[in-house]
Amino acid sequence: MVEDRCPHRRVPLTLGKIINGSIRCAYHGWTFDGASGSCVDVPNLGANERVSRTYCVKAYRVSEHQGFVCTWLGEGEPSLELPFQNSDFENAESVTSGSGTVALGYDNYLEVLLDGPQVLFEIPGVRFTDFFLGDAILSDGRIVLDREAEWGAASKPVAIKVTDRPLILRTELNTAGHEAIFRLLDDCENQLAMLLLSIAEGKRGTTRFCWRFYRYRSFKTAQPTKARLLSVGREAVIVRSAIDGSAISSLLVGPSFDCAALTATANGSSAFAEHGCN
Amino acid sequence: MNAPAARSETSDPRGTGADWLPSEYDLRDTWFPVAHAPDVGTRPLLRVIHNRHCYLWRESGQAVASEFHPAKLEAMNSGFSAFTDGSGFYPVAERYGYVWVWHGNPASATIDLLPHIPFLPMDGSNIPSYMRTTVRFDGCSPLSVENLLDLTHADFLHGEVVGGEGEADSDEVEFSYTSETVTRTRIVVRKPVSPVMRWVGGVRAKYQDFRSTLHVHLRSGVCISYPRFRPGFDIPNVQPFVPSGKYRSRVNQIFNLHAAPTPFRQIMPRMAYVVGPQDNSVIRPQNPRYLESSERRDLHSRFDGPGARYRFLLKKLWLRQQQGDFSYGGDADPGEDITAILGMDGPAK
Numbered sequence: 001m002v003e004d005r006c007p008h009r010r011v012p013l014t015l016g017k018i019i020n021g022s023i024r025c026a027y028h029g030w031t032f033d034g035a036s037g038s039c040v041d042v043p044n045l046g047a048n049e050r051v052s053r054t055y056c057v058k059a060y061r062v063s064e065h066q067g068f069v070c071t072w073l074g075e076g077e078p079s080l081e082l083p084f085q086n087s088d089f090e091n092a093e094s095v096t097s098g099s100g101t102v103a104l105g106y107d108n109y110l111e112v113l114l115d116g117p118q119v120l121f122e123i124p125g126v127r128f129t130d131f132f133l134g135d136a137i138l139s140d141g142r143i144v145l146d147r148e149a150e151w152g153a154a155s156k157p158v159a160i161k162v163t164d165r166p167l168i169l170r171t172e173l174n175t176a177g178h179e180a181i182f183r184l185l186d187d188c189e190n191q192l193a194m195l196l197l198s199i200a201e202g203k204r205g206t207t208r209f210c211w212r213f214y215r216y217r218s219f220k221t222a223q224p225t226k227a228r229l230l231s232v233g234r235e236a237v238i239v240r241s242a243i244d245g246s247a248i249s250s251l252l253v254g255p256s257f258d259c260a261a262l263t264a265t266a267n268g269s270s271a272f273a274e275h276g277c278n
Numbered sequence: 279m280n281a282p283a284a285r286s287e288t289s290d291p292r293g294t295g296a297d298w299l300p301s302e303y304d305l306r307d308t309w310f311p312v313a314h315a316p317d318v319g320t321r322p323l324l325r326v327i328h329n330r331h332c333y334l335w336r337e338s339g340q341a342v343a344s345e346f347h348p349a350k351l352e353a354m355n356s357g358f359s360a361f362t363d364g365s366g367f368y369p370v371a372e373r374y375g376y377v378w379v380w381h382g383n384p385a386s387a388t389i390d391l392l393p394h395i396p397f398l399p400m401d402g403s404n405i406p407s408y409m410r411t412t413v414r415f416d417g418c419s420p421l422s423v424e425n426l427l428d429l430t431h432a433d434f435l436h437g438e439v440v441g442g443e444g445e446a447d448s449d450e451v452e453f454s455y456t457s458e459t460v461t462r463t464r465i466v467v468r469k470p471v472s473p474v475m476r477w478v479g480g481v482r483a484k485y486q487d488f489r490s491t492l493h494v495h496l497r498s499g500v501c502i503s504y505p506r507f508r509p510g511f512d513i514p515n516v517q518p519f520v521p522s523g524k525y526r527s528r529v530n531q532i533f534n535l536h537a538a539p540t541p542f543r544q545i546m547p548r549m550a551y552v553v554g555p556q557d558n559s560v561i562r563p564q565n566p567r568y569l570e571s572s573e574r575r576d577l578h579s580r581f582d583g584p585g586a587r588y589r590f591l592l593k594k595l596w597l598r599q600q601q602g603d604f605s606y607g608g609d610a611d612p613g614e615d616i617t618a619i620l621g622m623d624g625p626a627k
Contacts, residue, residue: 130416131414131522131526132522132523132525132526133324133326133331133522133523134326134328134329134330134331134522134523135329135523135524135525137329160413160414160551160554160555160558161411161412161413161551163412164317164323164324168324187321187322187324188322188347188349189347189349189350252416252562252563252565252566253566253569254525254566255523255525257524257566257569258524
């Protein structure tokens with residue numbers, strides 16, 4: 001992975017092409033090695049001319065892990081594990097993925113993930129409630145919060161009458177940032193589905209995300225027929241790029257209030273490490 | 279996310295000063311009525327007390343409560359806490375139609391500390407399902423308790439349900455307290471009969487007298503209410519506000535409406551689903567405004583006496599617990615007979 005900026009005339013390299021494993025700029029054809037960033041070709045040089053060794057584009061370390069392409073943006077060797085360690089990727093009946101950019105700042109996006117994830121994504125046929133099962137806690141370097149969920153249309157309001165709802169939506173935010181896991185559990189805490197969400201700060205106050213959604217066989221087994229009908233013809237999960245500003249602004253502060261203190265407890269005084277996924 | 283404010287290791291962890299921060303007051307060494315007893319069967323139910331998960335189910339008919347789901351209990355044994363003395367199982371009691379779970383040091387759990395509820399059968403029998411409700415509130419439990427102690431909001435939030443208290447000949451409020459309880463009594467003379475009591479309860483008189491006593495247990499948020507209407511009948515009920523973290527609470531309410539006629543006795547408990555959302559409409563936006571200490575302190579009127587006392591006592595108790603003192607004061611006996619305090623003639627039938 002290299003910086004999206006040709007060192008020759010600053011043209012985005014994303015306009016270029018991959019030629020024989022190297023990226024060639026669309027403007028003058030300068031070509032760079034993706035791993036080292038070295039310029040390997042400047043077209044029209046004479047037979048006796050060589051490309052200077054100092055000609056290079058900034059390159060980043062890349063790893064592929066659990067379907068994500070992960071990049072280390074910091075200096076030197078990565079000081080963090082690759083994201084989404086210790087999650088259950090086996091036995092998924094279906095796996096879907098996607099990405100997007102949302103017009104909400106990164107910090108606010110993380111807060112909304114805790115206070116009102118229904119604004120940001122939907123699992124058709126499942127209704128998330130805002131009845132929190134306790135507060136956010138710190139567990140294995142993650143901020144963990146459970147809320148009740150139930151089968152039904154997400155668009156319908158949650159009833160005031162509390163019954164014992166059959167589902168739990170568990171949110172896990174990595175205190176090092178950039179990584180969220182949502183687990184849909186049944187009342188025995190068996191995992192029915194899992195959404196992995198990689199989040200990064202975008203330009204101009206936006207947030208970029210990419211996601212993978214794992215649905216297990218137990219999801220269909222547990223899902224009542226009515227809820228299944230509600231999700232017929234719909235995608236397994238909808239992670240929204242277009243979000244309702246009024247829904248965001250009217251969301252009351254909830255468990256996100258405790259996030260800063262929990263993050264500080266987990267990380268000490270260290271700043272967030274830089275990393276991101278695509 | 280922003281960096282947190284520095285926290286000191288004093289009894290005032292957020293630097294709260296004198297402000298009222300109800301979500302901070304997680305009091306211990308008390309029984310919480312976490313579920314209606316008939317709801318607890320062989321399939322585990324998840325409940326939360328403050329921030330602790332509690333799974334309830336029955337083994338050979340006896341209610342048990344554990345820190346983790348029973349299927350995972352063995353695997354999680356390294357995570358058992360002091361709240362179960364490392365056993366994984368909380369102390370449990372079953373009384374008055376509730377399953378009660380002890381929140382605190384198990385060594386201090388005694389049945390004598392269960393609140394006395396004189397109008398409910400101790401064995402929980404003869405409580406029809408229609409006299410039980412469960413309502414959620416979107417705030418920490420002290421905000422709901424304060425709402426219940428507060429009387430002047432009723433004309434505004436619940437006007438069409440309670441009706442006309444403001445038109446009474448006289449309306450007096452008195453309260454008393456111990457280090458563990460607040461008792462508020464309201465005596466109203468010649469108030470208009472509420473529409474629900476007139477048209478559903480069959481009380482055809484235009485005016486009635488009303489005496490309502492509310493007995494609040496500070497640690498557990500158990501509120502024991504005894505309203506008496508004459509002409510009319512008594513509507514005793516229990517509203518235990520069980521905290522599910524800082525932002526939510528769950529109320530398993532039980533009425534004793536054996537003195538009320540049908541269909542009032544069937545309909546009245548359903549009113550919780552009308553009155554509850556009305557209260558929730560103010561508690562929900564209140565809650566975030568009490569998460570942090572504010573320079574702008576609340577104002578009080580002379581009608582806020584019981585609520586102000588509740589705030590003072592709850593905070594005092596919390597400060598005492600922060601210093602490691604979880605004992606009950608000499609003036610406090612949660613299990614004492616409160617028949618006279620509630621103004622009852624005698625035990626309910």
